[in-house]
Amino acid sequence: MLYRFCPEIPNLPEELSNFSEEDIRKIKDEFTGVKVEPGSKSSYTLHTSPLDIKNFLLPYFEEHYDFAFQLITSDLPIHKDFERRSCYNYIFSSGGDVNTVWYDDDLKQIDSVIFPEHVWHNIRVDTFHNVINVSGTRIALTVWEKDETAIGKIF
Numbered sequence: 001m002l003y004r005f006c007p008e009i010p011n012l013p014e015e016l017s018n019f020s021e022e023d024i025r026k027i028k029d030e031f032t033g034v035k036v037e038p039g040s041k042s043s044y045t046l047h048t049s050p051l052d053i054k055n056f057l058l059p060y061f062e063e064h065y066d067f068a069f070q071l072i073t074s075d076l077p078i079h080k081d082f083e084r085r086s087c088y089n090y091i092f093s094s095g096g097d098v099n100t101v102w103y104d105d106d107l108k109q110i111d112s113v114i115f116p117e118h119v120w121h122n123i124r125v126d127t128f129h130n131v132i133n134v135s136g137t138r139i140a141l142t143v144w145e146k147d148e149t150a151i152g153k154i155f
């Protein structure tokens with residue numbers, strides 16, 4: 001299964017959902033994966049989320065999980081993630097009619113979905129995937145368990 005919805009995790013209350021792109025960009029970008037074009041402005045950034053978000057979600061995750069905002073400003077290349085095999089995402093702002101697409105190792109499309117805003121879902125990220133049709137900034141919260149055996153790959 002490449003994705004599933006997670007109704008057991010509650011929606012974030014309004015006071016924990018009203019972060020703007022500008023607010024989030026004030027937090028340091030911690031993304032350590034490969035930049036799409038070295039030297040260029042990254043279309044994917046990762047910013048540790050405030051402690052009150054982590055505290056709200058802690059009953060539903062384990063203490064050692066990472067909690068961060070991710071910003072996506074253009075379509076991503078097909079890739080496997082670095083240091084994680086799956087993640088839980090919660091989209092604040094979709095950035096358009098964005099498709100999340102998965103591919104087999106021959107890069108043949110195997111699944112595609114448009115995730116709604118404000119609905120927790122879990123996705124596999126150790127299978128090739130990308131997002132396409134990004135027209136604005138896609139703002140999401142992402143939660144994951146670090147797994148250093150996931151070595152990632154990017155095309």
Ligand SMILES: [Fe+2]
Nearest residue numbers: 080081125129
């Ligand atoms: Fe990814």
